[in-house]
Amino acid sequence: MSDYRWNAYDPATQWGLYFDKGLDAQLLKAPKLKDNGLSISWADENGTERYLGSQRFESRTLVIPCTLVATSESDFHAKYNSLCDFLMTTGEFNFDVVSRNRRYKVSYLDMSGFDKLTLFKNNNNIGVKLSITLADDHPAERFTIS
Template sequence: MTGQAYINNRDISFWGASFSKGAYEALLKPASVKENVRNESRLEDGVREDTGNVRLNERTVNVPFWISGTSESDYLAKYEAFLEEVTSGLITLKVPALKKTYKLIYSDCASYGHYNLTKGKIILKFKEPNPTDREFL
């Protein structure tokens, strides 16, 4: 399926990749907020909490992908090239259906499984350092 997503301006179908079930949900999940500034003075009951300047934490996103090849060698070549691209540092993940481009950094592989070395499912864990730093399409 072409046009589903782009990594660093290259269609993920170039690597035989496509989103797996749960990808959109993972990308749309909101980031948590940072703790508010608090003052626990012994001169006052309770605490004072500043809620006027809410900021978001970085977030972790687990994005599931399918990678398919026409043969074992084709699958392995696409798989290796895909991993080389996503582990290259800061990547941009453009998702036209969500009308957003995310800036992500690869951190880990949460899960991997293959089927006869021609198709595999991989869940990649990314950090989004600043959830407000996105481009809207």
């Protein structure tokens, strides 16, 4: 079992989906501050005068690097189809990092970057590298796993 859950499913067990290096960098990046439209850059002054009242943040786009691993080509297609069904029908879902007791509420945007099916020589499994793009529309909120 992995340290991650999508709506209580372990992606590695459920779909053979393993997260590659770079996942933490995506999950930990800070959200971008929205421009509230109340800033003035005076021509005769240095810097910018900003009204910093209530701050709001842009949604974060998370590009999650993954490898989908299977024991055969038919197993790959079954896992891939099941993963697509989950992503395309679930809407917003919980992405939990169990060791940090941290929950992200994300939505599916895109799946890309497919490489050809590759045979892994160490255990005769096959797999494909891909990226799953998710939207975090709650970038300033901290959810705990309950």
